[in-house]
Amino acid sequence: MSRLNERFTKLYKIGLVITFAYFLLVLFYDIHNLGTDRKRYLSEHYISQGVQETGATNLVASVLYDYRAFDTLGEATMILTAATVLAFLVPITKATMFGTPFKSIVNQTVKLIIPYIAVLGAYLILFGHISPGGGFVGGVVLSIIAILLTLTYSVEFSEYIFKPDQKKFIEDIGAIGFVLLGLLGIFTGSNFLSNGQANFGTGNAGEVFSAGLMPFINLMIGLKVSAGLAIIFNSLIKEK
Amino acid sequence: MKKKLLIFILTLALWFVLAGKVNIHVFLLGAIICSIISLMLADNVFSFVQKKHELKGFFKKIYYIFLLISSFIYDVFISAIRVSRHAFEMKPSLSSRTVRIKTSLENLNSNAALVNFITFTQGSIAMDFDHLNRYYFIHWIDVHGEDEVEVKKALISKHEHLIAKIFD
Amino acid sequence: MIDFNLSVRQLFAFVFFIAGIYFLLSTAVGLIRFPNLYTRLHAGSKCLMAGGISVFMGCILLEGISFVSLKLIVIMVFLFITNPIAIHVIASFDNNYNLIPKTYTKEDLDK
Amino acid sequence: MLYFILAIVLCAILTFYRVIKGPSLPDRLVAMNSIGVMFLLVLVLLSYYFERKIFVDVALVYGVSFFINVLIMAKYLKKPGKGGVGD
Known part of the structure; x- marks a missing residue:
């Protein structure tokens, strides 16, 4: 009886895999032959009309911050939630880091490359609409400064230079400013977080001050991501 | 300021x-x-420039910095050719040894710059640095006789004089 | 005249690329064949940086004088500063915690 | 240009042997460091292959984040409880 039961469970698993594979095959076949009319694809519209409508030469930025900006708001809120939950879950305020201490040579070199990283992060954030990059990448590069200080010196030195309250404050500015910039679209009579439709002055594509609200939204997301990642790293590395 | x-x-x-x-x-x-x-x-964070430096001396140092970088690139290529020759031999004939060298540099920045030079010059790697007595532990890849030891020590001291003119 | 100038530049750039690939190949062979950790560190620092410099030099020759070549010089200087520090961190860790028995004798330490 | 990129990728695959086989942890770290720098060179050469010079920015960000990667791995080589190094 037990052998028959085993064989039945094995057959059951194999049948599940086969039915799932068949389902995926049918779905893929349908998606592939969705329609011969190529005008139905949305990506055609983004590629052909995106630069004129939004004024940003980086098409990924025009999708992220103009067409699907509401999606980006949810993604950015996730980092805020993660930082808040980690700050609650790890209540240790004074703790030691394990791991080998570095020599003074490493400290001197880290001092040399910190201004370089700061300028690189600011360039990535503010030129996000005309070059590869954007708010998320620039925020990660800016948070590397705090991570380097934590690694080479200590947690205390890193929290002496960038205070935890200041980091919280900067993250809140990023979160609130994003929503306020979105509300500007409603005041001009169009939808929430609309940029190109609301006639914010798209300017000439390729210049620094162009594409309407897009550089400001990039700045808000950069501040938010950099502060959030620094809080997450500092609270995870404390151990006792 | x-x-x-x-x-x-x-x-x-x-x-x-x-x-x-x-x-x-x-x-x-x-x-x-x-x-x-x-x-x-x-x-x-950033304490690269000391206050005792004059602005006139800064332009004089640009010449030394140019000299430093050119010697740096030359040394990298020479040492890379020597190491790559060892890699393609039939039997790698390596005779490595570890040596301790005392430095006379006092500034921390110049010590950090010397580490880059020791790691890229001819067949040597800075393994460790002792703060109190100012010793470098250096690993050499191919030293066959006692004469070569003196030659390489002279080479390191030549770079040390160049760095001392810029930072100290 | 311009065409001649461009072809000579391309020739020099390809010479630089081939030299860089020779150094990178010697890095890979050295990392496989050398017997000791410290000798592997020699292969991983010098040959690698020489290959990197020659590839960047070829790119700068192909580009000419513009902002892109200045950006490439910035990446090159950044690699110059950071790569010896990474090698030094690995070597000093290994020296402190005695992973591999040290090979030097008392005579070497007294010099 | 494509052959140069393929040659550098071949060098990286040869170096990957030391990552698998290496007897101790620092051996693997050295091999991983050299693989990272090789792929940075590949990124720079790819921007020339596609003739879009603006992709050099990707190599800039990759170089910064890679240095941090090596530093963090070198910091936590030692296990906290024991005196030696766990392989």
């Missing part, structure tokens, strides 16, 4: 290189950002 001004000029030059165009908008944006960076980071 001198420190902040120098960091402001360096970061503004870096900003123009990264932006890729020279424009009035780019200059205004860069001036705001570089002033914020130099105000925030100059005192606490």
Whole structure:
């Protein structure tokens, strides 16, 4: 009886895999032959009309911050939630880091490359609409400064230079400013977080001050991501 | 103040290189950002320039910096050819040894710069650094006789004089 | 005239690329064949940086004088500063915690 | 240009042998460091292959984040409880 039961469970698993594979095959076949009319694809519209409508030469930025900006708001809120939950879950305020201490040579070199990283992060954030990059990448590069200080010196030195309250404050500015910039679209009579439709002055594509609200939204997301990642790293590395 | 001004000029030059165009908008944006960076980071983190340095001496040092970089690239290629010759031999004939060398440099920046030189010059790696007695532990890859030891010690001391003229 | 100038530049750039690939290949062979950790560190620092410099030099020759070549010089200087520090961190860790028995004798230490 | 990129990728695959086989942890770290720098060179050469010079920015960010990667791995080589190194 037990052998028959085993064989039945094995057959059951194999049948599940086969039915799932068949389902995926049918779905893929349908998606592939969705329609011969190529005008139905949305990506055609983004590629052909995106630069004129939004004024940003980086098409990924025009999708992220103009067409699907509401999606980006949810993604950015996730980092805020993660930082808040980690700050609650790890209540240790004074703790030691394990791991080998570095020599003074490493400290001197880290001092040399910190201004370089700061300028690189600011360039990535503010030129996000005309070059590869954007708010998320620039925020990660800016948070590397705090991570380097934590690694080479200590947690205390890193929290002496960038205070935890200041980091919280900067993250809140990023979160609130994003929503306020979105509300500007409603005041001009169009939808929430609309940029190109609301006639914010798209300017000439390729210049620094162009594409309407897009550089400001990039700045808000950069501040938010950099502060959030620094809080997450500092609270995870404390151990006792 | 001198420190902040120098960091402001360096970061503004870096900003123009990264932006890729020279424009009035780019200059205004860069001036705001570089002033914020130099105000925030100059005192606490970045202590590259000492206060005793004169501005006149700074232009004299550019010649030495150019000399340093050219000797640096020359040394990298020479040592890379020697190591790659060992890699393609039929039987690698390595005779490595570890040596302790005392330095006379006192500044911490110059010690950190010397580590880069020791790691890239002819067949040597800086393994460790002793703070109190100022010893370097150096590993050499191919030293066959006692004569070569003296030659290589003289080479390291030559770089040490060059660095002492710039930083100290 | 311009065409001649461009072809000579391309020739020199390809010479630089081939030299860089020779150094990178010697890095890979050295990392496989050398017997000791410290000798592997020699292969991983010098040959690698020489290959990197020659590839960047070829790119700069192909580009000419513009902002892109200045950006490449910035990456090159950044690699110059950071790569010896990474090698030094690995070597000093290994020296402190005695992973591999040290090979030097007392005579070497007294010099 | 494509052959140069393929040659550098071949060098990286040869170096990957030391990552698998290496008897101790620092051996693997050295091999991983050299693989990272090789792929940075590949990124720079790819921007020339596609003739879009603006992709050099990707190499800039990759170089910064890779240095941090090596530093963090070198910091936590030692296990906290024991005196030696766990392989």
